[in-house]
Amino acid sequence: MTVLKALKKIFGKGEEPISGVAPTAPATQAPTRTASERPPAQPKKAPRAPAEKPAAAVAATATEQAPRAEKKPRSDKPRSDKPRRERAPKPVDTWKxxxxxxxxxxxxxxxxxxxxxxxxxxxxxxxxxxxxxxxxxxxxxxxxxxxxxxxxxxxxxxxxxxxxxxxxxxxxxxxxxxxxxxxxxxxxxxxxxxxxxxxxxxxxxxxxxxxxxxxxxxxxxxxxxxxxxxxxxxxxxxxxxxxxxxxxxxxxxxxxxxxxxxxxxxxxxxxxxxxxxxxxxxxxxxxxxxxxxxxxxxxxxxxxxxxxxxxxxxxxxxxxxIEPENVASETVEQHVYAVAGSDKYKLLYNLVAQNNWERVMVFANRKDEVRRIEERLTKDGISAAQMSGDVPQHKRIKTLEGFREGKIRVLVATDVAGRGIHVDAISHVINFTLPEDPDDYVHRIGRTGRAGTSGTSISFAGEDDAFALPPIEELLGRKINCETPPAELLKSVPRKH
The missing domain is CATH 3.40.50.300 (P-loop containing nucleotide triphosphate hydrolases)
Incomplete structure (x- = not known):
């Protein structure tokens, strides 16, 4: 019995615990829940951001923790010879x-x-x-x-x-x-x-x-x-x-x-x-x-x-x-050219090439028209890009930046893609085909003549879309003179060798 008591004292199972060692509490089994007692599942949400601790609490925690051993550099990946840059202090906003x-x-x-x-x-x-x-x-x-x-x-x-x-x-x-x-x-x-x-x-x-x-x-x-x-x-x-x-x-x-x-x-x-x-x-x-x-x-x-x-x-x-003083901005000079459908591309090419325009937006009603115009301009040596629902978004953003920077001279777009495009210094807007909705005409020509600058819009009225002109004039509250394009603007497009 004396030996048994001694062993109990050594392993802490006796009536009197060994000095400095707390008695171990008996383990208790966690209660189990039935399916009916479980709480309902919560809807999936993104993880919460961890709450920030007060500075004092952070400092206290830091002193309680043992210091970490210094991290050694990995032997398989040598450090760069370049010295690390010190982070510049965040500038203080002194604006008043x-x-x-x-x-x-x-x-x-x-x-x-x-x-x-x-x-x-x-x-x-x-x-x-x-x-x-x-x-x-x-x-x-x-x-x-x-x-x-x-x-x-x-x-x-x-x-x-x-x-x-x-x-x-x-x-x-x-x-x-x-x-x-x-x-x-x-x-x-x-x-x-x-x-x-x-x-x-x-x-x-x-x-x-x-x-x-x-x-x-x-x-x-x-x-x-x-x-x-x-x-x-x-x-x-x-x-x-x-x-x-x-x-x-x-x-x-x-x-x-x-x-x-x-x-x-x-x-x-x-x-x-x-x-x-x-x-x-x-x-x-x-x-x-x-x-x-x-x-x-x-x-x-x-x-x-x-x-x-x-x-x-x-x-x-x-x-x-807010009733605008004029439906269309007074800063936009508007022209309409009466032209056969088969001559529209020649007219577009010569307008851009002969006048050396640098930032032009061309609108067409259909995505296939937009694609054909862009392909022909590119083939004929004029930097162009298209904006339509068929173009992936990442490419559309890249195209818009290129147009802003002047790397792209002509941006060809549908009405849907043209909405929300705000680019400064668009000198000319060309309606390759007149829109069926007169409001779209106002939105199109509003891409130029922005922020008080002047701009020019030129619309091509052919046999297939001339019927759209009277509703546009009714919306504008005035007539737009219909002109015949000069002969030099209808010259054949030179072939690229």
């Missing part, structure tokens, strides 16, 4: 609102007249916007108070900045919730075309430059996994997307729209024309109830269909209509 001086002007609204944050005002100052455009002044007066709004304005009037400034202000004034997932945007902007999404996202990044807000864009035709990695890497504050690609992410469980505070539908009339409304309805059903979110809807036209949609998706919206 006093640096942005804009004198009051009768009939003009300044951004200073609204309660905007200094970080947002800094970005507006960088962009060189001293005064609001009419649509901006009209919309911001309501949306900054949290009211829903429906805006009607033509392209190029500044409506994108109007809703972006409203979104940024809302997100800055309302802190994000503590419980937040990576794939939950706080603001959602839906646009009908890929080019328009890219342009809106670019404008949003410029305006959020000093705010710390994250902007993401989802469009079809781009690498899905690359967009997914972007979503998983950081919180999404402002999401700009086409309906189809957004639904892809939503239905996979990668994007959740239950935290959307502001929703914007841009170019609602175009979304109707393109048949996107069923998809948009699916998306809106995933967002909070219309009484719990702010909804902004923009359209170039207020048809009955557009207004019916607005009624379903908004609550007591402010209606802001």
């Amino acid at each position: 609102l006093e640096d942005f001086v804009v004198e009051p002007m009768e009939g003009k609204t300044r951004f200073h007249d609204f309660k905007l944050s200094p970080t947002l005002m800094h970005a507006i100052h960088d962009l060189g916007f001293p005064y609001c455009t009419p649509i901006q002044a009209g919309v911001l007066g309501f949306t900054l108070k949290g009211q829903d709004a429906i805006g009607r304005a033509q392209t190029g009037t500044g409506k994108t900045a109007a809703f972006l400034i409203s979104i940024i202000t809302q997100l800055q004034q309302t802190p994000p919730p503590k419980e937040r997932y990576m794939g939950e945007p706080r603001a959602l902007i839906i646009a009908p075309t890929r080019e328009l999404v890219v342009q809106i996202a670019k404008d949003a990044q410029a305006l959020t430059k000093y705010t710390g807000l994250n902007v993401m864009s989802f469009v079809g035709g781009m690498d899905f996994d690359k967009q997914l990695k972007q979503l998983e890497s950081r919180f999404c504050d402002i999401l700009v997307a086409t309906p189809g690609r957004l639904l892809d992410f939503n239905q996979r469980g990668d994007v959740h729209l239950d935290m959307v505070e502001v929703m914007v539908l841009d170019e609602a009339d175009r979304m109707l024309d393109m048949g996107f409304i069923p998809q948009v309805r699916q998306i809106i059903r995933q967002t909070p109830h219309k009484g719990e979110r702010q909804t902004l809807l923009f359209s170039a036209t207020f048809t009955d269909d557009v207004m019916n949609l607005a009624k379903q998706w908004t609550v007591d919206p402010a209606i802001v209509e």
Whole structure:
């Protein structure tokens, strides 16, 4: 018995534990749950970002942990001989609102007249916007108070900045919730075309430059996994997307729209024309109830269909209509050439080649026309590229950059692809075929003569599309002189040897 007691003391099983050693608690078996007692499965969401610890807690933890051994370099991969660069300290933003001086002007609204944050005002100052455009002044007066709004304005009037400034202000004034997932945007902007999404996202990044807000864009035709990695890497504050690609992410469980505070539908009339409304309805059903979110809807036209949609998706919206002084900009000089269909290409080639034009946009109604025109111009020695629904998105973005940089002289596009293209210094717009919808004519020629510069539009009226001219003239409220092209512009295209 004496030996047995001694052994028990050694192994800690006696009545009195050995000094300095705590008695071991008996292991208990964890209770098991039946299938009926298990909690329901949670919907799949992107992983949460780890919560940041207070500095004091981090310091305390660091002192409690044992120091790590110094990491030795891998023997199979020698270090580079080049010395490592030290990271430059992040520059301190010394900008002040006093640096942005804009004198009051009768009939003009300044951004200073609204309660905007200094970080947002800094970005507006960088962009060189001293005064609001009419649509901006009209919309911001309501949306900054949290009211829903429906805006009607033509392209190029500044409506994108109007809703972006409203979104940024809302997100800055309302802190994000503590419980937040990576794939939950706080603001959602839906646009009908890929080019328009890219342009809106670019404008949003410029305006959020000093705010710390994250902007993401989802469009079809781009690498899905690359967009997914972007979503998983950081919180999404402002999401700009086409309906189809957004639904892809939503239905996979990668994007959740239950935290959307502001929703914007841009170019609602175009979304109707393109048949996107069923998809948009699916998306809106995933967002909070219309009484719990702010909804902004923009359209170039207020048809009955557009207004019916607005009624379903908004609550007591402010209606802001900006009537342009002229449907088409006065800075665009408009011409129409009466020409046989078989002579249209010769006329196009000679106009570009003889005048040595450097940045021209050509519109055609069909994708096959766009492809043929681009192929013939390239074959005849004029650098050209095409923009249509058949061109992959990554190539379209590369093409647009080449056009901006002057590497491409002629950009041939359909109306859908041409929407949302904002390139400075387009000298001429050529309508190879006249559009059937008169509004498309206004959008086309609006690619030139932007920001107060002058531009020229030339339309080819052939036997197949001359019928489209009278409705265009009715929309413009005036006649356009129809001319016969000079003989030198109808010369045969020289063959390349």
